Amino acid sequence: MASAEDVAPSGGLALPMPFVSFLEENDVDPSIYSAESSVPRYVRVKPGCQLDLSDLEDELQCRLDSTVWLEGFFAIPPQVQIARSDAYRKGKIYGMDAASGAAVVALNVLQGDHVLDLCAAPGAKLCMISDLLGGSGTITGVDAARHRLNVCRSMLLKYSLGDNCRLFFADGTSFSFSPMPSRVDHRSCSTESEGMTEVFEEWSSRRTWKERKNAKRSTKTCLASPADAPELIFYGRLAGVVGHSKSEIFKPRNESEMSISGYDKVLVDSECTHDGSVKHIQKFERWGWETLQRRVLDAPRTDNLTQLQLRLLTNGFRLLKAGGSLVYSTCSLTVAQNEDVVERFLSENPSADLQDVDAAKNWPCRSGKILKTLRFDPSTSSTSGLFIAKIMKMPC
Numbered sequence: 001m002a003s004a005e006d007v008a009p010s011g012g013l014a015l016p017m018p019f020v021s022f023l024e025e026n027d028v029d030p031s032i033y034s035a036e037s038s039v040p041r042y043v044r045v046k047p048g049c050q051l052d053l054s055d056l057e058d059e060l061q062c063r064l065d066s067t068v069w070l071e072g073f074f075a076i077p078p079q080v081q082i083a084r085s086d087a088y089r090k091g092k093i094y095g096m097d098a099a100s101g102a103a104v105v106a107l108n109v110l111q112g113d114h115v116l117d118l119c120a121a122p123g124a125k126l127c128m129i130s131d132l133l134g135g136s137g138t139i140t141g142v143d144a145a146r147h148r149l150n151v152c153r154s155m156l157l158k159y160s161l162g163d164n165c166r167l168f169f170a171d172g173t174s175f176s177f178s179p180m181p182s183r184v185d186h187r188s189c190s191t192e193s194e195g196m197t198e199v200f201e202e203w204s205s206r207r208t209w210k211e212r213k214n215a216k217r218s219t220k221t222c223l224a225s226p227a228d229a230p231e232l233i234f235y236g237r238l239a240g241v242v243g244h245s246k247s248e249i250f251k252p253r254n255e256s257e258m259s260i261s262g263y264d265k266v267l268v269d270s271e272c273t274h275d276g277s278v279k280h281i282q283k284f285e286r287w288g289w290e291t292l293q294r295r296v297l298d299a300p301r302t303d304n305l306t307q308l309q310l311r312l313l314t315n316g317f318r319l320l321k322a323g324g325s326l327v328y329s330t331c332s333l334t335v336a337q338n339e340d341v342v343e344r345f346l347s348e349n350p351s352a353d354l355q356d357v358d359a360a361k362n363w364p365c366r367s368g369k370i371l372k373t374l375r376f377d378p379s380t381s382s383t384s385g386l387f388i389a390k391i392m393k394m395p396c
């Protein structure tokens with residue numbers, strides 16, 4: 001732990017001086033962390049579910065304040081736990097920060113869209129996207145952390161959102177598969193050499209002995225690297241997988257193919273230092289501030305991180321259809337991981353056009369350092385910190 005002279009009080013949270021300097025160097029006002037006690041927790045109610053809000057208030061023993069600027073979201077006091085509530089266990093509510101919800105709304109998901117979520121786990125945004133698709137289109141989730149992706153699969157099953165979804169354990173900087181339209185009756189569709197080609201059947205959690213053995217071996221790989229072959233760890237019956245051969249699903253596509261048959265929407269909710277999440281920063285009080293030094297402040301790691309962010313953004317954009325749009329978001333408030341990454345990306349990609357987020361007119365956020373980008377933070381927005389940039393792929 002940092003010694004007393006190393007820490008500066010910031011409301012309830014005493015921040016170590018190196019972290020305060022890091023924030024100041026990155027133009028982040030350390031006082032945002034003092035708003036922590038007034039930042040509510042948010043719950044999102046699953047659309048279409050039978051839920052009496054006054055019953056939920058009774059169960060949680062608190063008032064649900066409707067978040068006027070974000071449909072389906074309610075603020076509750078930060079200390080209220082939702083995990084033991086009946087509504088949570090039955091998959092009727094989600095714990096999700098309103099700023100995260102805003103990143104999804106910025107994507108403007110339309111019915112029938114094919115959506116890619118390139119850093120999907122543990123899956124709160126993926127579930128919200130799937131809810132917005134309402135059983136139409138498809139959603140492809142990719143993540144490089146196997147254990148986090150397993151959580152994502154459990155969430156999809158818990159909230160009955162898996163039908164149109166597929167999940168790949170893969171590195172997002174090299175992921176290269178297109179969405180596939182689903183076949184209504186896959187038995188009547190012939191694949192290139194039916195009978196000889198292995199065709200995907202409906203996904204089942206039951207595994208043969210051989211599959212279990214392979215899975216045991218593969219769980220040793222906890223983090224996917226760009227050189228690893230992607231693994232399809234889950235797919236729903238309408239996700240465009242059932243009835244297709246492995247060679248169809250695992251066919252890498254080049255940029256011009258993607259411009260025609262790529263994704264309508266791409267979310268790159270990138271890996272970052274999470275410094276905008278007050279709850280995350282609070283954890284370092286328990287873990288020890290030296291962990292924060294290693295994970296957040298260490299310059300070489302941060303440099304690697306900004307390169308990773310640029311590569312994720314670049315690949316996400318490559319997988320986008322011409323005319324489609326991408327949202328880049330991080331829960332860091334540093335300029336290096338946000339505006340700098342976006343500016344560098346825009347300078348390297350002439351077909352990328354930074355867009356206004358139409359829905360943001362009534363949002364309690366402020367502009368980022370480049371026009372059209374948005375920043376949420378605890379003191380301005382009463383949410384966790386989040387940066388959002390929306391980019392369109394101009395048709396050639």
Ligand SMILES: C[S@@+](CC[C@H](N)C(=O)[O-])C[C@H]1O[C@@H](n2cnc3c(N)ncnc32)[C@H](O)[C@@H]1O
Pocket residue numbers: 100118119120121122123124125126142143144145148170171172173269270271272308331
């Ligand atoms: C901010 S979290 C995403 C949160 C998620 N969108 C949600 O709403 O629950 C960033 C994710 O990026 C993943 N990640 C890190 N490096 C990656 C890479 N090279 N390719 C794909 N995912 C990566 C991490 O495992 C982590 O789950």
